[in-house]
Amino acid sequence: MQPVTFLEALQYAHSKKIVLPDEFYSMDLKTRQMATTVSFLSSLEQIETVIKAVNKSIADGGTFNDFQKLIAESEIILPKHYLDNVFRTNIQNAYGHGRWQQQQRNKAKRPYLMYSAINDSRVRPSHLALNRIVLPIDHPFWLTHYPPISFRCRCTVIALTEKQALKYGITPDDQLPEVAEALDWSSHPLQFGELESLVDKKISASSLDKEYLLEQKEVIKAEWTASKKLTSLFAPMDDKTRDLFDTVANTVIPLDPSIRPSAIRTFLDYVQGNDAALTTYLSQPSISLADDVLKRWLTTDIAAIQAVASNTASTVVGSATIQQVVAYEVGQTVQLHTPLLMAEGADDIVMQVENAKGxxxxxxxxxxxNGVLFPIGLSFExxxxxxxxxxxxxxxxxLKN
Structure with missing residues (x-):
């Protein structure tokens, strides 16, 4: 297949609407496909300057150093590691879209795709697990796992003839690894306005096991529903929250680039006492697959931040942020169904947690x-x-496991 031209990549890059971070993180995934932002900047003018510099690099075939010089000339100050993230992620998104368009035009001759991960010390295990997966180009798998599938993803997809696909071996559906898409960084080139009808069409035409494909369809729908629900639970971002978002992001992203923006938003709502909607939702029993998906995301998100900023004190003291404590009895075992913030305050009820280190x-x-935010799932006596x-x-x- 011919290489993706800068024109195809640039056309996609220019078509994306530039928005403020809080607007971007409040979009459903369908809308987010055609938008872009830069988390550390709070004005559209600055964001547009950075994105235009990326697009110029695509058009000119420029390097990261060229991009960095353009930003310096604009007098916009951003950490080097973050500029590198912005540059490489947007380049990969643009070329990924161009590659998909080419593969669609040529699928009569090359009807299969093979996932190709870069097997080196920097590859994420979840991406390496997808390496050498071979499936038809219209398989629902590519709806959620066409690279780039997460922040700074370097993976690609190779189009294959049927003969080549048979040589490598077509991956059975029951052998596909359970690797979830990093939805907040998602940049899949398909436009999902007709997602359900598209999936239904592919299922009806497929010779694969229909029951399994229908299960996969329900998973896809649940993830999309969960994404929309999550953004609806967040409190609106004001200037203070946006500044704090930038501060926290600037701290955690260099430590773990895979941390989702929604993880930081969830964390901030609890830190700032804007957690009413999230807490109410988490306290209710799950009634759908989308609920299960969203609760798993929230648990994983908080755990990801905890991994890079664990508390070191063995005993944590603070005001209670949950009303249920008044019903506690000595000897009772308590499990957290929502995050618990322990911070200094003048409340009449104080909690002292022992054995809390890490x-x-x-x-x-x-x-x-100041304070400690305990994640979902912990148990206490x-x-x-x-x-x-x-x-x-x-x-x-x-109580530690």
Whole structure:
């Protein structure tokens, strides 16, 4: 297949609407496919300058150093590692789209695609698990796993003839690894306005196991529904929240580039006390597959931030942010169904958590204030309940697995 031309890549890059970060993170995935932003910038003018520099690099075949010089000339200050992320992610998105368009035009001759991951020390295990997967170009798998599938993804897809596909071996559906798409960084080139009808059409025409494909369809629908639900639960971003978002992102992304923007948004809502909608949702039983998906995302998101900013104190003391403590009894085992923020305050109820080292997120490590945010799923034993200085002190001991 001919290489993707800069014109095909540039056409896609120019077609994307430039938006502010809070608007971008509030979009459903269908709309997000045709939008772009830069998290650390708060004005459309600055974001447009950066994106235009990326597009110029695509058109001119420029390097990262060329891009960096353009940004420096614009007097926009961004960390080098973040500029590198912006540059490489947008380049990959643009060329991924151009490659998909070519493969669609040529699919009569090359009706199969093979996922190709770069097997080196930097490849993510989840991406390497997809390496050498061979499937028909119209298989539903490519709806969610066409690269780039996450931030700075370097993977690609190779178009194959039927003879080549048979030589490599077509991957059976029951042998596809369970690797979820990083939806917040998603840039799949398909436009999903008719997602359900498109999937239904492919299923009806497929010779593969229909029951399995229908299950996959339900998974896809659940992920899209979960994405829309998640953005609806976030509190609106004001200037203070946007500044804090940038601060936290600038801290965690260099440590783990795979952390989703929604992970930071979830974290901030709890830190700033804007968690009412999220807490209410998490406290309710799941009634759909989309609920299960979203709750798994929220649990994974908080855990990802915890991994790079774990608290180091063995005992954590703070005001209680959950009302249920008044019903606690000594000897009772308590499990968190929502994140629990422990921070200094003047409340009448104080919680003291023992055996807590490494179990929560230290806000100070992220320049997000003082206190510890404990994630979903932790269990505690109520050790004592005492009155001291006019306040009720609940002492809990974290139960480690």
């Amino acid at each position: 179990l929560g997120i230290d806000l100070e490590m992220l320049n997000a204030g 109520v050790v004592s309940i005492e009155a001291a200085d006019g306040r009720m002190v609940y002492t809990l001991r974290a």
